[in-house]
Amino acid sequence: MPRRLLRNAEIVFDEWRYVAEAAADAAAPLIVTLAQWQLEPDTWLARGTPLGLVLSPAHRVEQIAADLEHFALIGAEFSGPGEGRGYTQARQLREQWSFGGELRATGYVRRDQLFFMARCGFNSFELPDADIEEGYMAFTTFTAAYQPSNDSGLAQKLRNTLALPRSSAITAYRAAE
Amino acid sequence: MYRYDITDKTLVRQRVAQFRDQTQRFLNGSLSEDEFKLLRLRNGLYIQRHAPMLRIAIPYGLLATRQLRTLAKIARDYDRRYGHFTTRQNIQFNWPKLEQVPDILAELAEVEMHAIQTSGNCIRNVTSDHLAGITPDELEDPRPWCEIIRQWSTFHPEFTYLPRKFKIAVTGAPQDRAASLVHDVGVHIVRGPSGELGFEILAGGGLGRTPIIGEVVREFLPREHLLSYLTAILRVYNLEGRRDNLTKARIKILVRSLGIEEFRRRVETEWQLLSDEDLRIDDAQVARMQSFFNPPDYLTLPNIAPESGREPAFRAWYRYNTTAHKVAGYRAVFISLKKPGVPPGDVTDAQMDLIADLADRYSFGEVRVTHTQNLLLGDVEQSKAYELWQQLRGAGLATPNIGTLTDIICCPGLDFCSLANAGSIEVAKLINERFDDYDYIYDLGEIDVKMSGCMNACGHHHVGNIGILGVDKGGEEWYQITIGGAAGADASLGSVIGPSVPKAQVAETIERLLEVYVEQRDSEERFLDTVRRLGIKPFKERVYAAPLAA
Numbered sequence: 001m002p003r004r005l006l007r008n009a010e011i012v013f014d015e016w017r018y019v020a021e022a023a024a025d026a027a028a029p030l031i032v033t034l035a036q037w038q039l040e041p042d043t044w045l046a047r048g049t050p051l052g053l054v055l056s057p058a059h060r061v062e063q064i065a066a067d068l069e070h071f072a073l074i075g076a077e078f079s080g081p082g083e084g085r086g087y088t089q090a091r092q093l094r095e096q097w098s099f100g101g102e103l104r105a106t107g108y109v110r111r112d113q114l115f116f117m118a119r120c121g122f123n124s125f126e127l128p129d130a131d132i133e134e135g136y137m138a139f140t141t142f143t144a145a146y147q148p149s150n151d152s153g154l155a156q157k158l159r160n161t162l163a164l165p166r167s168s169a170i171t172a173y174r175a176a177e
Numbered sequence: 178m179y180r181y182d183i184t185d186k187t188l189v190r191q192r193v194a195q196f197r198d199q200t201q202r203f204l205n206g207s208l209s210e211d212e213f214k215l216l217r218l219r220n221g222l223y224i225q226r227h228a229p230m231l232r233i234a235i236p237y238g239l240l241a242t243r244q245l246r247t248l249a250k251i252a253r254d255y256d257r258r259y260g261h262f263t264t265r266q267n268i269q270f271n272w273p274k275l276e277q278v279p280d281i282l283a284e285l286a287e288v289e290m291h292a293i294q295t296s297g298n299c300i301r302n303v304t305s306d307h308l309a310g311i312t313p314d315e316l317e318d319p320r321p322w323c324e325i326i327r328q329w330s331t332f333h334p335e336f337t338y339l340p341r342k343f344k345i346a347v348t349g350a351p352q353d354r355a356a357s358l359v360h361d362v363g364v365h366i367v368r369g370p371s372g373e374l375g376f377e378i379l380a381g382g383g384l385g386r387t388p389i390i391g392e393v394v395r396e397f398l399p400r401e402h403l404l405s406y407l408t409a410i411l412r413v414y415n416l417e418g419r420r421d422n423l424t425k426a427r428i429k430i431l432v433r434s435l436g437i438e439e440f441r442r443r444v445e446t447e448w449q450l451l452s453d454e455d456l457r458i459d460d461a462q463v464a465r466m467q468s469f470f471n472p473p474d475y476l477t478l479p480n481i482a483p484e485s486g487r488e489p490a491f492r493a494w495y496r497y498n499t500t501a502h503k504v505a506g507y508r509a510v511f512i513s514l515k516k517p518g519v520p521p522g523d524v525t526d527a528q529m530d531l532i533a534d535l536a537d538r539y540s541f542g543e544v545r546v547t548h549t550q551n552l553l554l555g556d557v558e559q560s561k562a563y564e565l566w567q568q569l570r571g572a573g574l575a576t577p578n579i580g581t582l583t584d585i586i587c588c589p590g591l592d593f594c595s596l597a598n599a600g601s602i603e604v605a606k607l608i609n610e611r612f613d614d615y616d617y618i619y620d621l622g623e624i625d626v627k628m629s630g631c632m633n634a635c636g637h638h639h640v641g642n643i644g645i646l647g648v649d650k651g652g653e654e655w656y657q658i659t660i661g662g663a664a665g666a667d668a669s670l671g672s673v674i675g676p677s678v679p680k681a682q683v684a685e686t687i688e689r690l691l692e693v694y695v696e697q698r699d700s701e702e703r704f705l706d707t708v709r710r711l712g713i714k715p716f717k718e719r720v721y722a723a724p725l726a727a
Contacts, residue, residue: 057420060416081211081212081215082215082298082338082420083338083420084298084336084337084338084339084340084415085415085416085420087334087335087336087337087338087415088335088412088415088416091335095451095452096450110212112195112199112216113338115332115334116332116334116335116337116338117334119334120334120335130207141191141194141195142187142188142191142192142195142332143187143191144184144187144188145188145332145334146184146188146328146329146331146332146333147329147332147333147334148455148456149334
């Protein structure tokens with residue numbers, strides 16, 4: 001059974017494979033870890049499929065900034081329920097490095113985090129089955145927010161969104177009233 | 178005060194719905210205890226010794242009377258008819274039922290209140306000067322900035338899963354009445370090089386196991402950059418703060434291990450990278466927020482001396498429990514929640530209702546919570562002070578002890594808190610019993626006693642002129658005493674005088690410390706200044722020279 005994902009608020013089957021899953025599926029897009037990438041980048045590039053890379057919480061976005069052009073997907077791993085570095089990684093990728101590809105939350109990802117994750121710029125989520133069916137509702141838990149957001153998931157669009165003066169929430173929603 | 182608009186209202190109502198759903202999922206078993214813990218903590222809900230404890234945010238300590246009446250109703254309907262005000266200007270209820278918490282939150286939402294981020298590893302309720310807007314020594318009212326920070330930090334998508342809790346205090350006067358130097362971030366309104374108002378930003382202060390005084394990260398920040406600069410600080414902390422060890426996870430440990438110069442460099446670097454325009458606060462936004470905090474309709478009144486010709490009890494109360502107001506004819510009036518025999522900071526539902534009535538009648542319908550666990554009516558006509566006092570006295574709310582020895586700051590301690598090593602309420606009671614002579618208490622002058630039941634330091638013992646820390650010694654409750662701490666603009670950490678003492682000897686120990694002070698002080702010198710001048714040696718010698726009586 002292929003993995004199911006929530007991507008752009010829809011449940012989809014994941015076409016991507018991690019290295020351990022890739023043996024039987026040589027043509028599938030492949031997700032490598034930072035260590036795997038750094039060890040033999042040429043091997044992965046030679047594969048000729050789209051590539052993704054997953055960051056651990058302790059990794060810094062700067063470590064892959066120079067290589068970003070090779071990746072259609074970046075994952076951020078959440079090592080447990082209290083882990084929070086991935087939120088910053090996502091914002092930095094979207095805002096400082098203009099990453100426009102799929103930004104995926106992996107590891108401990110539950111519906112109660114989705115609203116925050118999406119606003120930081122994640123647009124795909126590896127959720128446990130118990131959460132995936134109702135997970136999409138988490139995006140509308142709150143219909144307003146006080147901070148500027150990356151939840152379009154697209155870096156280009158994001159830049160435009162951020163150009164709006166929405167500081168401290170005082171203006172945007174007032175304008176909408 | 179700030180009034181919710183449709184966005185604010187929508188958010189708190191949606192939060193209630195979200196928490197109701199989370200509570201149901203926990204109760205039906207689809208959320209584990211550990212998973213639910215992280216969610217409920219971000220909503221101020223602890224599981225404590227007796228029952229859940231619910232902490233409700235009172236942003237920068239400001240309450241409208243309809244809000245206070247709702248708190249009274251909650252105390253009556255869901256708790257045991259009382260609430261406890263904390264050192265961070267919040268209120269706690271000790272006896273709610275878990276399954277009723279969503280209903281409590283729904284009632285709060287109707288009066289523009291919530292429990293969002295009052296616990297958990299996130300940005301906590303922002304605190305401020307309880308005399309904001311009325312004190313003569315103020316550069317600018319800090320509350321509009323507090324509200325801007327409150328909104329910006331509420332459900333912040335990036336900073337809701339920090340390494341540890343994060344507390345911000347804002348002050349607008351040279352006198353620091355918000356203990357901002359022992360906050361993760363202190364924001365001080367100051368004048369810049371050309372006389373314009375902006376902020377001095379401090380970071381890395383904190384109490385707990387490792388007490389540290391905050392250091393200056395930036396001497397002057399133009400005001401439009403406040404939120405982007407806070408974002409940079411939080412981002413450096415979120416990425417680099419320790420997550421492997423709970424006791425080393427606060428920003429103070431990061432600041433200390435990097436050193437303030439390196440920490441500053443990283444913050445400034447991150448700040449340069451941040452897209453600032455979306456967080457910039459323009460003058461119109463500031464003006465709009467300030468408009469919520471416009472002064473009430475003061476009357477044109479002369480300054481008078483309402484105590485002249487009155488009985489000594491009123492004169493003492495007026496001297497100790499009221500303070501100067503910037504508008505002639507007005508006075509700020511403290512409501513002491515430090516009556517002997519009552520746990521410090523506790524107030525009953527009937528008292529809350531009465532205080533709300535009095536605030537409506539005498540103080541433009543607003544009540545303030547102080548970080549010293551008292552309440553304050555900010556705008557009382559001097560000519561009405563006497564009748565106000567009579568009514569407060571009738572309700573046990575006029576103990577004339579503000580700023581004195583018996584105005585003790587105290588955490589809930591072992592009686593309620595599952596973290597505590599030792600009781601604190603009982604010790605406060607013993608101190609009150611020993612020092613019941615007001616002539617002596619007044620002669621001692623300004624002195625603050627702060628007590629915590631454990632290392633977490635909720636009672637701020639490190640920055641008490643006299644600090645008392647509960648420790649567990651082979652299953653018994655003992656107390657370590659420090660002297661020389663201070664929480665204001667000249668903040669300092671107290672020094673331990675020596676071995677801890679058992680509960681029955683705490684009051685005797687304090688009496689000996691005070692003896693030394695009375696003998697050695699220079700005329701008007703405060704206890705704190707005598708300790709600073711002499712060091713702890715003479716105090717220590719006196720305390721341990723002869724066996725302490727139980």
